[in-house]
Amino acid sequence: MRPPVRSRVRFQIGQKVEVCGKEEGFFGSYYEATIVSCVGSCYLVQYKNLLSATEPNKPLVEMVKLKDLRPIPSEDLGSHEFIVNQNVDVFDNDGWWVGKITSKRGSRYSVYFSSTNEEIVYPSSQIRVHTDWIDGSWVYQDGNQQ
Numbered sequence: 001m002r003p004p005v006r007s008r009v010r011f012q013i014g015q016k017v018e019v020c021g022k023e024e025g026f027f028g029s030y031y032e033a034t035i036v037s038c039v040g041s042c043y044l045v046q047y048k049n050l051l052s053a054t055e056p057n058k059p060l061v062e063m064v065k066l067k068d069l070r071p072i073p074s075e076d077l078g079s080h081e082f083i084v085n086q087n088v089d090v091f092d093n094d095g096w097w098v099g100k101i102t103s104k105r106g107s108r109y110s111v112y113f114s115s116t117n118e119e120i121v122y123p124s125s126q127i128r129v130h131t132d133w134i135d136g137s138w139v140y141q142d143g144n145q146q
Helices: none
Strands: 016-020 030-039 042-051 059-065 069-071 087-092 096-105 110-114 119-123 128-129 131-134 138-139
Touching: 030 119, 042 096, 087 110
Parallel strands: none
Antiparallel strands: 016 030, 016 069, 030 042, 030 096, 042 059, 087 096, 087 128, 096 110, 110 119, 131 138
């Protein structure tokens, strides 16, 4: 039996994407970027919030592999009401980080990050529903596809 055929998403120049952080301390985080060009199976991207180390006033530009890219999640994935134990993405330190809601206080939520063993409070405006991009579809924690 052959493994399932993985859909090969191709991104267009100018398309907004998210790039998966692969370096130690950043694994599993996502950073917003724009496709600048395509070279084989790699893409040159310009980050929205990350700056170049050599030119601090300019956005970081780097080559990334297709497997480390995903489209920007659609706006309808966002919710302003979250529940305890729900997996979410939180925008902090220039990127999106996976965490879990631990409590709600008014319109603010405590989020636990297992990668750093920290719990931090955020407004709902910095939180979105966590989804994974698998085989060309958004997959929610419960297995539903969008």
